[in-house]
Amino acid sequence: MVQQFFIWCEQTAVHDAIANSLWAFAVIESIHLLALAAIGGAVLMVDMRMLGMGLRRQSIQEVARSAYPWLVGSLVVMLATGIPLFLSEPTKCYYSYPFWVKMTALALAIAYTFTIRRMVTRSDDSRFRPIVHKLTALVSLSLWFTVGAAGRWIGFSG
Amino acid sequence: MSAFAQWLAATSGSIALHESLYMYPLVESIHVLTLCVFVGLASVLDLRLMGITLKRVPVSEVARRLLPWMIGGFTVMVITGSMLFYAIPIRSYHSLWFRLKMIMLVLAGLNAWVFHARVWRSVTTWDLDPVTPKPARLAGAASLVLWACIIVTGRMIAYNWFDCDKPQSSFVVWAAGCDAYPKR
Numbered sequence: 080m081v082q083q084f085f086i087w088c089e090q091t092a093v094h095d096a097i098a099n100s101l102w103a104f105a106v107i108e109s110i111h112l113l114a115l116a117a118i119g120g121a122v123l124m125v126d127m128r129m130l131g132m133g134l135r136r137q138s139i140q141e142v143a144r145s146a147y148p149w150l151v152g153s154l155v156v157m158l159a160t161g162i163p164l165f166l167s168e169p170t171k172c173y174y175s176y177p178f179w180v181k182m183t184a185l186a187l188a189i190a191y192t193f194t195i196r197r198m199v200t201r202s203d204d205s206r207f208r209p210i211v212h213k214l215t216a217l218v219s220l221s222l223w224f225t226v227g228a229a230g231r232w233i234g235f236s237g
Numbered sequence: 238m239s240a241f242a243q244w245l246a247a248t249s250g251s252i253a254l255h256e257s258l259y260m261y262p263l264v265e266s267i268h269v270l271t272l273c274v275f276v277g278l279a280s281v282l283d284l285r286l287m288g289i290t291l292k293r294v295p296v297s298e299v300a301r302r303l304l305p306w307m308i309g310g311f312t313v314m315v316i317t318g319s320m321l322f323y324a325i326p327i328r329s330y331h332s333l334w335f336r337l338k339m340i341m342l343v344l345a346g347l348n349a350w351v352f353h354a355r356v357w358r359s360v361t362t363w364d365l366d367p368v369t370p371k372p373a374r375l376a377g378a379a380s381l382v383l384w385a386c387i388i389v390t391g392r393m394i395a396y397n398w399f400d401c402d403k404p405q406s407s408f409v410v411w412a413a414g415c416d417a418y419p420k421r
Contacts, residue, residue, distance in 0.1 A: 105396055109389040112272070116388060119273020120280050127306070133278075134302050137294055145291050227270050235262045 081173075088169035097167035104167055111160040115227065117153035121146045122192075122223050125200060129216035131209070139212060143200035154189075177232035184229060188222035239417035242330040245323065254324035261324055268317040275310030276384050278303045286377030288368035295364045296373075333399040333413045338390040345383040352376040 088094060097103045127133035128142045165172055172178040199207060199215045207215075245251055254260055284290040285299045322329050329335045356372045363369050369377075399409050401418035410416065 101398070105393060109392050112269070112388055112392055113385055115269075116272045116276035116384075117280060118277075119270075120277025123273060123277055124281055124303075133306065134291075134294065134299065136298060136302075137291075141293075149290070224270070227273070228266060231266045231269055232262070 085169040085173045088166050091166055093163055093166045094169070097163060104164070107160050107163055111157065111164060114153045114156035114160065117149060118157060118223075119227075121150040121153055122219065125150075126216035126220050129200070129212040131213075138204045139200055140202070140204060150192075172233065175233050175236050177229045177236055181226055181229035181233065184222055184225035188219075188226055191218065191222060239327075239330060239414060239419075242326040243419055245326040251323050251326060254320065261321075264317050264320045264324075268314060268321060271310050271313045271317070272388065275307055275314055276388065278307050278310065279384060280381060282307070283377040283381045286369055287374045287381075288366075292367035296369060297360055297364050327419060328400065329394065331401045331413050331415060331418045332394050333409055334390045334393040334396075336413065338387055338394070341383055341387045341390060345380065345387065348376060348379045348383060352380075 097107070124133055125139070125143045125146050128135065128137070128139050134142050196215055196219050199211065204212075254264075281290065282299055282303055285292075285294065285296055291299055322335075352373075356370075356376055359370075363373065368374075397403075399405060399413060401410075401413055401415035405413070405415060
């Protein structure tokens, strides 16, 4: 089933367009990398704040609200560039261990960010104890770090 | 400089790093992921300078709280970046993209220096303004654009389109210094 889907991906027009182009992969990958810096900033400034670092004079709520549009915007760019990158080499991804680690961590990171982390950062700072904020941030940082590190490692394998 | 790169490439440390199975990818991964810390947080400051985000937070507050992290991230980027150059010195030195990246880095440094020496002096008069004066907005925008260019040109170093070991246009031969590239 899964392998069938990957084989189908290999036959899409997007795959052919990128695979046959000299520049397409490099350009899409560069945009993916630019969005990495953006999403990194958007995630870090909030998680750092929950850990008591960075913009400590502002409330977690305020920092999170400022970061939110950048988080969503850069995530959209990440997906919009990441999907074509995947489509350009689905077979390589299918046999890549880091790819599956990344996808698992990504699903968890997105689910976590828009449920638990969102609920904690949207609440009044006084509603949760500092330890809850710290744990929320550490889980977020671990998940997103795994996504980034495994993502980089796809390029080294195979 | 080319002779220096060739000397560097012959050192045992360079060869070890170049041929290592895990060390080189590890250093490169740290280099890439530290982008989130350095460029990610620098972008927050740039966007505040442009009056786009955190408008209610004083500019000096954003700068003071984030600067230590940016300096830390930048230090890691320089150390890992130097190691990447050390691992592949000749090809990097004669890479068009690497040269563009270095020029862009110098420009980003100049922009930061001019901003600090000129614009930042009067920060107390506009610290609380949601939309900062034009020179500050310009410095923020220039920084964003330059770092984006540094990321892109940095990524492009990996591609061999303009490498000296194959026929290139006279412009690339000149810009990448291919005449000094060691013949095999």
